[in-house]
Each structure stands twice: as structure tokens, then as C-alpha cells.
Amino acid sequence: EQSAIDISMGPDIQALEEVVITAQGRGQKQAVQQQINSNTIKNVVAPDRLQENPDANATEAIGRLPGISVIRSGGEGAGLVIRGLEPRYAAVSLNGIQMASTSGENRGTNISGISQYALQGVEVYKSLTADMEANSVAGTVNLKLREAPQNFHVNVMAQGGYNRLNDYWGNYKFLGEVSNRFLKEKLGVLISANAERVNRSIQTMSAGYGIDGNDPEGDILLGSVNLNDISSIIYRRSAMLSLDYTLSPGTTLMLYG
Numbered sequence: 001e002q003s004a005i006d007i008s009m010g011p012d013i014q015a016l017e018e019v020v021i022t023a024q025g026r027g028q029k030q031a032v033q034q035q036i037n038s039n040t041i042k043n044v045v046a047p048d049r050l051q052e053n054p055d056a057n058a059t060e061a062i063g064r065l066p067g068i069s070v071i072r073s074g075g076e077g078a079g080l081v082i083r084g085l086e087p088r089y090a091a092v093s094l095n096g097i098q099m100a101s102t103s104g105e106n107r108g109t110n111i112s113g114i115s116q117y118a119l120q121g122v123e124v125y126k127s128l129t130a131d132m133e134a135n136s137v138a139g140t141v142n143l144k145l146r147e148a149p150q151n152f153h154v155n156v157m158a159q160g161g162y163n164r165l166n167d168y169w170g171n172y173k174f175l176g177e178v179s180n181r182f183l184k185e186k187l188g189v190l191i192s193a194n195a196e197r198v199n200r201s202i203q204t205m206s207a208g209y210g211i212d213g214n215d216p217e218g219d220i221l222l223g224s225v226n227l228n229d230i231s232s233i234i235y236r237r238s239a240m241l242s243l244d245y246t247l248s249p250g251t252t253l254m255l256y257g
Contacts, residue, residue, distance in 0.1 A: 091136035148188030190242040
């Protein structure tokens, strides 16, 4: 049995509540322009993008880029995986100077001790060019340290945190910095200091088992069980002095401590 149903539909006016227009920040706009002008596969992150998220360190901030994942150790980012290759296949440089390996087993570089608030930006090269070292088939990460911006600036940041696993309220992060430029904007001075405490304590369980040697086809027997309560509270204290002097539009002397 078949039946036909005719439905008449008419137009109706739907009113929108609001239209929100967002603009891209100046710093990230410049970063995108650098990506467009690059002669290789390159990602650039501006400092405001690095600092807008409460990441634990610079490694986790860089891990938000496409094609990059983070290897974690103790609850924090410790190494970068570029295009699926291990950290030993990537190079890490600071202001264009390659950093030494921090591992006794491979060429991997751990940058978890670097704060994202000390960076002017990050450049990630995912393909090599003729002017780059050939020992990093995965890519190269270049960390650019901050320079003093124009005019007098004072920034203060305070964060608190709660660790529910350990019922710990003592997590904190404090940052203070002051900067200015002198001698007709040629000399820039930036001083920053930060302090951090974070509870990364964990509880783990491990077990050992095997088959009875007298009966290879017998039941699997539990040999040992280990319950571990690992207490780990990380303290970080650091300070940075940045001096830069502009000799000409294409020449700048920089000193970091």
C-alpha cells in the first residue's frame, strides 16, 4: 500500500543575535608572512601565540604546531617529534646556533628547561635546504630569544594551580620583566625573572608473571607486584638579561646572559 503526502514549505526570516569579527594579531601576522616567503616548508610562531596558553614549557608550546608531537617525561614535554621521526633525527638551535645533545644515548636535545616567556619566536624547518646542516632529516627547530621592544614596558604574571591527584594547592608560576630602549632606540635592555613550583608526583603499579617451568602448558602465575608512590616536585628559578644594539638596519649586536 502506498500513500502520498504533500508538504508545503515557505520562506522564513531567521535573525542572528550577533556577528563577531576577529583580527589576527600583528605578531602572528608577521609570522604567517615569513612562512609564505620561505623557500622551504617552515612554520613560524609569534611570541604572543607562545605565551597565550598555560603550557609547562617551550616544548609543549611548540607541540601545538601541525606535524609536531611531544614526548613527555614526568608529566611535562621533553622532546619534539617532527613528521613522526624521533628527536634524535631533529636539530635544535638557539638564535641559529645548534644546541648540544642532552642525552648520553642519542643526539636528542631536551628543551624542557626553556621558558616560552623568554622566546621572541620559534621557527620550525621541516625540510632541509643547501645552507642547512644535513644531520637532521626530520627538521630543525630554531628558538629566538627575546629582544627589548620599543618604549618602556613592565610585565607581571602570577598563576596558581591545583593537583587533584595529590590534593596539592602549592603549584605556582611567577614572572616579572622590565625593558626599555636607550640612545635613540639603538640600545635595548630587557631583564626578566621567573619562579615556578609544580607537583608532578605519580602512583604506578608494575607486575611480573610467568609460566610454571615444570608445566609449560600450565597457568600463568603472578610472581611479583610493585606499588610505587613517586614524589616529584619541580622547582625552577631563572633570570635573563638581554642586550641588543642596532649598528645599522642590517646589523645588530646581541648579548644574552
